[in-house]
Amino acid sequence: MDSQSLSELRRRLDDEAARCGMDRVRVAAAEADAVTRVRLAAAFERGDFATWGFDAQRALAASDPQSILPGARAVICVAVGYDTQPGDRRPPLSGRVSRYAWSRDYHRTLRDALSRLERLLEPYGRARAVCDTAPIAERAFAARSGLGWIGKHTGLIVPGLGAEVFLGEIVTDIPLAPDAPVKKQCGACRRCLDVCPTGALRGDYTIDATRCIADLNQRVDPIPHPLRPLIGDWLWGCDLCTVACPPSRYAPKLERAAFAPAPGLTHYPDLVALLRLHAGEFKRRYRGTAMGWRGAAVLRRNAAVCLGNQLDRAAVPALEQALREDPHPMVRGHVAWALGRIGSPRAIAALAARLETENAPDVRGEITIALGRNHRGG
Ligand code: B12
Numbered sequence: 001m002d003s004q005s006l007s008e009l010r011r012r013l014d015d016e017a018a019r020c021g022m023d024r025v026r027v028a029a030a031e032a033d034a035v036t037r038v039r040l041a042a043a044f045e046r047g048d049f050a051t052w053g054f055d056a057q058r059a060l061a062a063s064d065p066q067s068i069l070p071g072a073r074a075v076i077c078v079a080v081g082y083d084t085q086p087g088d089r090r091p092p093l094s095g096r097v098s099r100y101a102w103s104r105d106y107h108r109t110l111r112d113a114l115s116r117l118e119r120l121l122e123p124y125g126r127a128r129a130v131c132d133t134a135p136i137a138e139r140a141f142a143a144r145s146g147l148g149w150i151g152k153h154t155g156l157i158v159p160g161l162g163a164e165v166f167l168g169e170i171v172t173d174i175p176l177a178p179d180a181p182v183k184k185q186c187g188a189c190r191r192c193l194d195v196c197p198t199g200a201l202r203g204d205y206t207i208d209a210t211r212c213i214a215d216l217n218q219r220v221d222p223i224p225h226p227l228r229p230l231i232g233d234w235l236w237g238c239d240l241c242t243v244a245c246p247p248s249r250y251a252p253k254l255e256r257a258a259f260a261p262a263p264g265l266t267h268y269p270d271l272v273a274l275l276r277l278h279a280g281e282f283k284r285r286y287r288g289t290a291m292g293w294r295g296a297a298v299l300r301r302n303a304a305v306c307l308g309n310q311l312d313r314a315a316v317p318a319l320e321q322a323l324r325e326d327p328h329p330m331v332r333g334h335v336a337w338a339l340g341r342i343g344s345p346r347a348i349a350a351l352a353a354r355l356e357t358e359n360a361p362d363v364r365g366e367i368t369i370a371l372g373r374n375h376r377g378g
């Protein structure tokens with residue numbers, strides 16, 4: 001294709017992207033990125049992503065678009081703002097769900113839009129859409145394309161939109177001209193560091209993801225004891241650093257229908273009802289959202305942690321029932337922790353009674369710790 005046809009194709013791409021609800025489109029060269037490979041490998045080596053099992057092989061693949069499409073010439077990077085305000089009033093004994101997770105799963109929304117762009121490109125070359133479907137360092141390529149810049153919270157910040165954006169890419173062998181990167185940094189700002197409850201952000205543009213709440217509440221194994229109190233009332237995900245980021249705070253409010261809460265969902269879900277969430281209800285309510293991939297037991301476990309952090313005795317009867325009846329030992333273990341945190345006479349009595357009949361060693365361990373903490377008066 002000559003340069004005039006490429007420019008014309010780029011114009012059509014921008015127009016179609018806008019029609020599909022995308023806010024920005026930029027292009028990066030599809031070359032392997034040594035800086036990103038080194039940064040990724042160092043992060044994996046440090047154990048920053050120990051819960052994800054990423055390794056040097058992943059660093060190699062994610063920093064090189066050729067791993068997705070051999071012969072690739074360009075990475076088309078798109079950003080879609082998802083900032084949607086929690087409009088409803090907060091009921092008692094409720095948790096919080098991140099704005100990224102309460103709508104129809106953003107992966108599906110973005111993939112639908114990206115496949116329309118793929119179809120536009122198809123007559124001119126090969127194109128492969130990606131949104132969490134293949135290893136690619138999405139933020140690093142987005143930064144290289146000029147879509148935005150990477151902040152100390154490690155998220156991509158898009159000028160005029162802030163950090164509450166989803167990213168997607170199309171890797172293609174069409175030689176579209178690359179755009180220029182945005183040269184910007186956080187300077188002296190450290191709002192994200194100050195607001196992060198777990199100290200996951202180091203301030204040098206790296207994160208210890210094993211401490212990030214968004215990681216902790218999607219783990220399938222027990223949440224480490226010292227981190228449970230720091231999770232607060234985040235049932236799924238965490239918006240604190242992205243919302244506190246000045247470019248997000250000063251961006252115009254979007255209120256996108258595509259990212260508004262799905263039917264029956266809210267920013268402030270009822271934690272007591274969630275303690276009783278069974279597989280059928282979970283599928284009906286959450287399967288189509290970005291919090292629908294870990295299963296009902298993980299949400300019940302998270303609800304128990306949030307209730308333990310609210311220290312409200314009104315939750316004790318529901319926790320007591322869950323300690324007796326929940327079929328999943330990990331959930332019962334976290335319920336025991338929550339009862340121990342609340343520490344009321346009824347909570348302690350429920351723990352002591354359950355110790356008489358509980359068979360699972362891990363749950364017995366959690367109950368013993370919870371009772372011990374209360375005997376020490378802690
Ligand atoms: C694993 C993962 C997580 C993990 C780890 C997060 C992390 N910081 O890496 C957990 C579960 C904690 C997580 C949380 C969130 N995530 Co997430 N996550 C991913 C996923 C699937 C892989 C990320 C990954 O490989 N990380 C490893 C790190 C080391 O690599 P990297 O971020 O890709 O690239 C880094 C290096 O290349 C380096 N780098 C390279 N060159 C340069 C140059 C300079 C100058 C600098 C400073 C850095 C730099 O900077 C990059 C950013 O740190 C991506 C999708 C994807 N495939 O990329 C989504 C993704 C990163 N997540 C996303 C979102 C929305 C979130 C949350 C905001 C959700 C929420 N509200 O709960 C939080 C934010 C937490 C945070 N502060 O990062 C978006 C980010 C959008 C954006 N604006 O940046 C992505 C891109 C998904 C998407 N398609 O939109 N996530």
Ligand code: SF4
Nearest residue numbers: 196212213238240241
């Ligand atoms: S998402 Fe929450 S826990 Fe994770 S780095 Fe940001 S503020 Fe910290």
Ligand code: SF4
Nearest residue numbers: 151152186189192245
């Ligand atoms: S809050 Fe401040 S330091 Fe953190 S990413 Fe945003 S601009 Fe950078």
